[in-house]
Amino acid sequence: MRVRRCWGWLLSLLLLGTGCWSRREVNEVAISSAIAIDEERNQTIRITMQILRPTAAVESGQPRSGTFNVTATGPTTAAAIRNLDQQLSRRPEWKHNNAIILSENVARQGVGEIMDFFMRNHQSRLDQWILVTRGKAAAVLVPRFQLESNQGIGIRRLNQSAVHSTAATVPVRLYDFVTSLTNPAEDPVAAAIETVEFPDPSGEGEVNPRIRMRGAAVFQHDRLAGWLDETEARSLDWFRGEATGAMVVVPCRKGPGRGTSVQLISTRSSLQPYWKNGQPAVRATVRATGQLGDLMCQEDLSKHEALVDLQRRTAAQMEAEMAKLMHRLQKDLGSDAVGLGVALERTFPAAWKKMSPQWREIFPKVSVTPEVVVELTQMGTSEGKLISSGGGGK
Amino acid sequence: MHRTAQEQPLPADLSRTERLIRDRLAPCGDVVLRPFTAEGVPGMKSLIVYCNSMVDGQLIDEQALQALLLRMQSGPAALSSDPADPPTGTPSPTMTLRQAVTEILAGNLLLLVEGRTGAVVFRLERKLGRGITEPVVEGTIRGPREGFVEDPEANITLIRRRLQTPSFRLEWMRVGEQTTTPIALLYLDGVADPRVVRRARLRVRRIRIDAVLDSGYVEELIEDAPYSPFPTVAHTERPDRVAAGLLEGQVALVTSGSPQVLLVPTVLVQLLHSPEDYYERYMIGTATRVLRLLGAFLALTLPSFYVAVTTYHHEMIPAPLFQAIAAQREGVPWPAVMEAFLMEIAFELLREAGIRLPRPVGQAVSIIGGLVIGEAAIRARIASAGMIIIVATTGIASYAVPAYNLSVSLRLIRFPLMLMAAVLGLHGVVVGLLLLLIHLLSLRSFGVPYLSPIMPPKPQHWGDVIFRAPWWKMGGRQ
Incomplete structure (x- = not known):
């Protein structure tokens, strides 16, 4: 009985003596929604964090902004984030952080060391989005989203719509970014984000800064190598088989007309390395399904042959875009953002071992052939074409 | 009271028996001892004993006294048959004082006849209590709407009606020094595990307590894990659930005065099931x-x-x-x-x-x-x-x-x-x-x-x- 009582005391001591270790109430933390990283002179890191003001959601009365930004500097990322505590009455918590925005400056200097903090810290989510902006990163946290309450959610939604609808950028999450960063067989890529100033539609002359995601930043190892425009970004998406929703505008076959829009619904891609004259080469096959967005040409698609022809022309256009991107990556930027090295390593591990020390020299010479197959599965709710102008010109 | 006197059959000497019972029960205030003789039947000396608060006065008149009188007065032919063996009573020649006290307090009328040991028991209990109503706690949308009441006999009837089988078994026990509460142990022979039945019977018999006012007392005294927050004895106010339990091999305990019937053995998943x-x-x-x-x-x-x-x-x-x-x-x-x-x-x-x-x-x-x-x-x-x-x-x-x-x-x-x-x-x-x-x-x-x-x-x-x-x-x- 005494032994049992003793155990009871020990157990309660264990429970009560630990003192609720690392207990943190919901209203004792400052919730971060997005983090921007800039670099000051003399290599100081500036962290700007957008903090949610939770009560803004429930307060009635005059509208108050739901967020505010705090900023601090430090010699390292961790130190800079700690220095935020000097201004914040609550401990910042970035468990719900949605996006990390790097300035062009930081990206050019190399992001490997900065990323160390976000991979090491237990609070950071691996699925937050990585973005690079021209100019200052903190500037991205300033404009307000009209529909979303904060930058983090806004950026997350923009990334999601990039995946499903526009494919104007290359959405990359922290985990994938760091995976390609640490893998010598590939180079990382990140979405590009920018602030743009639109004049107020009412014409009052007021200027509303907005946030737009367009294009992508490609890296060589951990340093920014250059920028891709939106066409190049979507070609990169096709190589990677990630973003599915691009709108491909195919010029008309004959006669006047603006073109035919093909909305891609899904793209699947695979890289197949092979040997060509003793040199490594890669065949990139893309299988895309799409639907007809609109038809602004004098064409009749009710014929099977016409449809097949449209599919072939769409594929050809995509192949041309992809070849152009490859040329840019190989010749201008020297960045293996497509992941040719990974494909080679997987298929020919022994050859890759010999090849990998000189990969930077070999990469620009690898011949890449894009092969695209497009299948149009839906024609929309109209058949053929809406009106036949030009005197029934069949 | 001497243990030996209590365990002996009631003596044939009527005045001694009367003294024994009077000593034991007269202070209660509601126990009636009445000498009973029929006019013109001189040899017949007898005594009736009953507890006034427990018996139905009308029944005494109708069933016991009138039948006895008829028998006694109808002359030699009727007298040749045993007057101590009237048609509505049960003779019990070996009844001890202890048993007699229990019977009297349970609402039965005892007839004691000069020259005979033991007594004759008339069941004249006054039936009181509410009618059968819908179960309050265990309601269902579909299924029978009958719920148990406080009367154990009525409760057993409710169960028995659902199980009209010869393998039905019923054992009565009394528990509680002061209350001597009747408890019925029910099971289906050939369905219930005999070891479980034995265990249940033994545990109820072992109960030593002054009072049992509800089946909750019994539950607490027979359960396996008194220190556990989990109930190892189920209780229900639905006869259909008891019938289902008996059919699954459970043993039911009907406690007099409690509308909750206990079911053992009980496993956790059963407590999460509803009859519905x-x-x-x-x-x-x-x-x-x-x-x-x-x-x-x-x-x-x-x-x-x-x-x-x-x-x-x-x-x-x-x-x-x-x-x-x-x-x-x-x-x-x-x-x-x-x-x-x-x-x-x-x-x-x-x-x-x-x-x-x-x-x-x-x-x-x-x-x-x-x-x-x-x-x-x-x-x-x-x-x-x-x-x-x-x-x-x-x-x-x-x-x-x-x-x-x-x-x-x-x-x-x-x-x-x-x-x-x-x-x-x-x-x-x-x-x-x-x-x-x-x-x-x-x-x-x-x-x-x-x-x-x-x-x-x-x-x-x-x-x-x-x-x-x-x-x-x-x-x-x-």
């Missing part, structure tokens, strides 16, 4: 059963999960919800666990008060409790809206558990679990649940493992644990 599961079609039965299991789990763990997640594991909450919770908690002065304890205790108070409230006041109090306290607590920033939702959901979920005693123990265990969550987060909840599992695995009810048929696994019974297999899929008796 079997009356509704199997798909509906399964769906409601799964819902009820979910309810039991929520009643046990929901507040502790909420406390753990909001104080330790913020990353597990989706961001917009987290923001909403943070907004609600803004200004609440105490930690989440305090908030949870406060609101849970408020809810338990409301529930407890609700049982005792006079019916006309009930509505007013539930309005005050529900609206005023809930709404005002949020406005005064004593509790957050999220916590009120959690507490309310837990409260509702706990009433989805069909066995009231299990629902109470689940609500009780939830408090230490909340404490564990507050101290160690989800680790604490998991440790608490594991301890609970270990405890449940160690429990037995009359020799049957409490988690059976899940553990030890009996796959042939698995059709009736979480799911309710259709009748045509369930095997015969198992």
Whole structure:
């Protein structure tokens, strides 16, 4: 009985003596929604964090902004984030952080060391989005989203719509970014984000800064190598088989007309390395399904042959875009953002071992052939074409 | 009183018997000893004894006295047959004083005849009590609407009507030094495990207590694990549930004066089943059963999960919800666990008060409790809206558990679990649940493992644990 009582005391001591270790109430933390990283002179890191003001959601009365930004500097990322505590009455918590925005400056200097903090810290989510902006990163946290309450959610939604609808950028999450960063067989890529100033539609002359995601930043190892425009970004998406929703505008076959829009619904891609004259080469096959967005040409698609022809022309256009991107990556930027090295390593591990020390020299010479197959599965709710102008010109 | 005199049959000497009984029962005030002789029948000297508060006066007249008088007065022919063997009474020549006292106090009339040992018993008990009504606690949409009453005979009739089989067995026992409460032990021969029947009989016989005023006394005195919060004896007010239990091999204990019949052995899954599961079609039965299991789990763990997640594991909450919770908690002065304890205790108070409230006041109090306290607590920033939702959901979920005693123990265990969550987060909840599992695995009810048929696994019974297999899929008796 005494032994049992003793155990009871020990157990309660264990429970009560630990003192609720690392207990943190919901209203004792400052919730971060997005983090921007800039670099000051003399290599100081500036962290700007957008903090949610939770009560803004429930307060009635005059509208108050739901967020505010705090900023601090430090010699390292961790130190800079700690220095935020000097201004914040609550401990910042970035468990719900949605996006990390790097300035062009930081990206050019190399992001490997900065990323160390976000991979090491237990609070950071691996699925937050990585973005690079021209100019200052903190500037991205300033404009307000009209529909979303904060930058983090806004950026997350923009990334999601990039995946499903526009494919104007290359959405990359922290985990994938760091995976390609640490893998010598590939180079990382990140979405590009920018602030743009639109004049107020009412014409009052007021200027509303907005946030737009367009294009992508490609890296060589951990340093920014250059920028891709939106066409190049979507070609990169096709190589990677990630973003599915691009709108491909195919010029008309004959006669006047603006073109035919093909909305891609899904793209699947695979890289197949092979040997060509003793040199490594890669065949990139893309299988895309799409639907007809609109038809602004004098064409009749009710014929099977016409449809097949449209599919072939769409594929050809995509192949041309992809070849152009490859040329840019190989010749201008020297960045293996497509992941040719990974494909080679997987298929020919022994050859890759010999090849990998000189990969930077070999990469620009690898011949890449894009092969695209497009299948149009839906024609929309109209058949053929809406009106036949030009005197029934069949 | 001397033990020997009590255990001896009542002597043939009527005046001695009278003295013995008078010594024992006259001080009660309601025991009547009346000499009974018929005019013109000189040799016949007898005495009737009964307890005035227990017997039906009209019945004494109709059944006992008139029959006896007729017999005595109808002359030599009738006298040749034994006058101590009247048509409506049961002679018991070996009746001891102790038995006689029990019989008298049970509401029977004793006829003592000069020159004969023992007595003749007339069952003239006054039938009092309410009619059979619908079960209050264990209501169902479909199925019989009869509920037990306080009269054990009526209760047994309700059960027996459903089981018109010769294998039905009934044993009477009396428990309680002062109350000598009759308890009936019921089982089906050939269905119930004889070891369980023996064990049940033995445990009831072993009860040493002054009073048994409800089956709850019996339950506490025969259960396997008195230190466990979990009930190892089921009680029910539904005769159909008892009949089903007997058919499954359970033993039923009907306690006089209690509308709750005990069922042993009881396993955990049975406490989560409702008779309605079997009356509704199997798909509906399964769906409601799964819902009820979910309810039991929520009643046990929901507040502790909420406390753990909001104080330790913020990353597990989706961001917009987290923001909403943070907004609600803004200004609440105490930690989440305090908030949870406060609101849970408020809810338990409301529930407890609700049982005792006079019916006309009930509505007013539930309005005050529900609206005023809930709404005002949020406005005064004593509790957050999220916590009120959690507490309310837990409260509702706990009433989805069909066995009231299990629902109470689940609500009780939830408090230490909340404490564990507050101290160690989800680790604490998991440790608490594991301890609970270990405890449940160690429990037995009359020799049957409490988690059976899940553990030890009996796959042939698995059709009736979480799911309710259709009748045509369930095997015969198992």
